[in-house]
Amino acid sequence: MKNLCTIYSNKRVDNRLVELILEFFNTLDIKQEKVKDGLVLRFSKKNGLFRKNTDFQVSTRYREQDAMLDKDTSALAQNLIGIKGFISQIQSAPQTSIKSINTLIDSFVSETAFLCSDNDSKELYEFVKKISKEYECVIFCQSDSLAGKGDYPHFLDEDLNLLLDIYGNSDTYPDNISKADTNQDEIIVYPDQNKRKNKNIEFISDLGLRTIEHLPCVESEQEVKIRSSEEIASRVVILAITNLVAFSNITGEQANEIISKYSLNKYVTPNEAEFLKTPTDDLKNEMSWRCEAIWTLCWALGIIDDLGSADTFADLNKINKDKYPITPGIDPNIFITKSHKIRSPKDILDNNDLYYRLNWACVDSRLNGTELTKVHPGVVYERQYALNWLIYYSEQEWDDITCDT
Numbered sequence: 001m002k003n004l005c006t007i008y009s010n011k012r013v014d015n016r017l018v019e020l021i022l023e024f025f026n027t028l029d030i031k032q033e034k035v036k037d038g039l040v041l042r043f044s045k046k047n048g049l050f051r052k053n054t055d056f057q058v059s060t061r062y063r064e065q066d067a068m069l070d071k072d073t074s075a076l077a078q079n080l081i082g083i084k085g086f087i088s089q090i091q092s093a094p095q096t097s098i099k100s101i102n103t104l105i106d107s108f109v110s111e112t113a114f115l116c117s118d119n120d121s122k123e124l125y126e127f128v129k130k131i132s133k134e135y136e137c138v139i140f141c142q143s144d145s146l147a148g149k150g151d152y153p154h155f156l157d158e159d160l161n162l163l164l165d166i167y168g169n170s171d172t173y174p175d176n177i178s179k180a181d182t183n184q185d186e187i188i189v190y191p192d193q194n195k196r197k198n199k200n201i202e203f204i205s206d207l208g209l210r211t212i213e214h215l216p217c218v219e220s221e222q223e224v225k226i227r228s229s230e231e232i233a234s235r236v237v238i239l240a241i242t243n244l245v246a247f248s249n250i251t252g253e254q255a256n257e258i259i260s261k262y263s264l265n266k267y268v269t270p271n272e273a274e275f276l277k278t279p280t281d282d283l284k285n286e287m288s289w290r291c292e293a294i295w296t297l298c299w300a301l302g303i304i305d306d307l308g309s310a311d312t313f314a315d316l317n318k319i320n321k322d323k324y325p326i327t328p329g330i331d332p333n334i335f336i337t338k339s340h341k342i343r344s345p346k347d348i349l350d351n352n353d354l355y356y357r358l359n360w361a362c363v364d365s366r367l368n369g370t371e372l373t374k375v376h377p378g379v380v381y382e383r384q385y386a387l388n389w390l391i392y393y394s395e396q397e398w399d400d401i402t403c404d405t
Contacts, residue, residue, distance in 0.1 A: 001057055001115040004146040005128060007137040008080075010107040010344060014039050014060050017112070020131055021058070024123045037061045037074055045123065056124065057115040065109045066302055066341050080105050083140075092168030096222050100192075101155065101164055103221065104138055107344035119145050132158045192346070193217035200354045207374040209361040215405075218353045218391075221345045225392050229301070229340045232390070233325070234267040235398065236297040237332045239290050240325040242272055243316075245279050246287035252276040262332050271399040291316055292382030294325070300348060300390055301340040307351060307383065310358055310375040348390055355384035360405040 007013075021030055021043060031042040038061030044053040063074040069081065084102050087093070112131075116124060125146050132139055139156040141148035147160050154165035162171040172191050197217050204211045227235075241258060244250045250258075255276050259265055268276075275283050295314030299307050303323045308314075321327065325335050362377040384403045388396070396402065 001055060001117050002119065002145070003142070004114050004116050004120075004124065005148065006111060006113045006140045007128065007132055007135075008105070008108040008140070009110050009112075009135040009137045010104075010347070011135050012062050012065075012110045013112055013131060013135050013137075014062070014110070016131065016134070017041055017058055017060065020127050024127045024130075025056075035059075035061075037063065037076065045121075052117075054121060055117040056121075058112060059115070060110060060112040062110040068339055068341055069106050071339070076108075076111050079111065080108055087164065090164070090166055090168055093164055093170075094168070097164050097168070097170050100221055101138070103345055107347070108138075114146070116146075121146070129160070132160075138163065189217055190220035190222050192222075192349075193220050196350055196353045197357075200350075200357050203354070204357055204361060209358075209372075209374065210364055211357055211361060215357060215360055218349055218356060221349060224345050224349060226342060226345055226348060227390050227392070229338075229342055230336055232297050232300055232342065233336045233338065233340060234264075235389075236294055236301070237325045237336060238264065238267045238269075238272060239294045239297070242275060242287055243290055243294060245276060246284045246290070248284070252279040264332060269397070269399045289378060289382050292379055293386040295319075296383045296386035297390075298323075298325070300343050300386075302343060303340075310355070310380050310383070311373075313376070313379060348387065352384070352387040352391055355380055355387055356403075356405070359384050359403055363405050 017039070018030060018032075018041065021027065021041065025043060025045055027043050027045070029043060033040045033042075038059065040060075041058040042056070044055050046053055061076050063072055063076040067074075067077070069077055084105050087098055087101055087105075090098070114124060114128060128139070128147055131137065136158050138158075139147055139160070140153070141156065142153050143151050147156060148154070149156065149162055150165065152166055155163040157163050157172060162169060164170050194217065197215075201211050201213070238259075241255050241264075245252050245255050252275070259268060259276075275287055279287075291314045294316060295304065296307065298304050298319055304319060316324075326332050358375055358380045359377075362372060362375065362380050365372050366377070381403055385401050388401050388403060389398055393401065
């Protein structure tokens with residue numbers, strides 16, 4: 001059988017494969033074989049009395065979602081490292097293209113190969129299109145069969161646009177950029193920015209909220225800088241300690257004892273130091289909202305899977321106690337110095353753009369006196385606050401973060 005294409009995703013897709021085989025091939029005769037780190041599915045399509053059946057094989061393998069790629073010994077991780085090396089050797093490819101695709105590769109946790117006894121299949125094409133769209137996959141092709149664009153190795157995005165080929169060509173990076181109309185200096189807008197903006201505008205409109213087209217894009221994956229693992233982990237540790245004071249579980253004095261015992265003073269901001277010194281009821285109420293920041297930063301560290309909807313308060317009790325930033329009797333520096341696998345720039349920017357636009361909708365609703373039912377303004381603001389800090393928004397530090405709309 002021929003390998004027609006392989007898709008890569010930052011999510012595991014194995015639970016969806018059988019459903020899609022049933023949807024596109026209408027067959028119950030699916031042979032499943034569990035293999036190390038993955039699953040192999042085999043099935044056939046009947047082509048009538050006088051034609052041979054078409055045989056298919058869908059093979060998926062995955063790696064640990066929390067493991068850093070360069071420290072992962074799985075077969076998939078080694079393959080991904082090899083792909084990065086291959087891409088880096090494409091001399092005619094602009095560095096922006098290489099950097100963007102390599103960043104995506106760092107986030108991949110699953111690989112699914114599609115094999116077929118024929119050179120093509122309409123059903124398999126639709127299958128690949130759908131799963132790639134659902135899971136925002138990168139598609140690797142070595143020919144023009146199925147979704148391929150040419151008889152040579154190349155990568156496609158989930159919309160089947162050319163990301164990069166072995167000749168350095170790309171429909172996405174970096175020349176396919178637009179220049180925003182502005183009375184100031186010319187602003188370059190990359191494709192990922194417009195794509196993110198349009199997707200979030202559609203999502204917000206579906207919630208019944210007002211939005212505007214001319215609200216600018218957030219930064220591009222090409223240019224954004226994300227806080228380091230240690231920065232995020234130390235920030236969430238201090239937030240977790242101040243959270244205990246905000247909810248009167250410990251006193252400010254007890255919090256300072258913990259901070260001194262474990263030499264965490266360098267991570268405490270001036271506003272937090274003032275709060276711990278004089279934790280008034282008003283300040284406790286203000287600091288209690290930082291639950292949303294703890295939730296958001298734990299998501300960024302890969303501790304929780306999903307931020308959830310913007311109308312639901314963060315429930316810190318849902319965070320696994322073994323993964324929570326602070327645990328009685330355990331040095332928080334262990335959590336801080338651990339090599340957390342940070343979410344990809346794409347994931348962080350997708351949410352940063354979403355909460356930026358949701359905050360605009362909240363402000364617009366307040367100014368116009370309309371009721372909000374699908375989002376909570378407090379949740380939106382606090383999550384945008386944390387997301388802005390994650391991407392060094394305006395180079396601001398924690399106490400000075402603004403949530404501009």
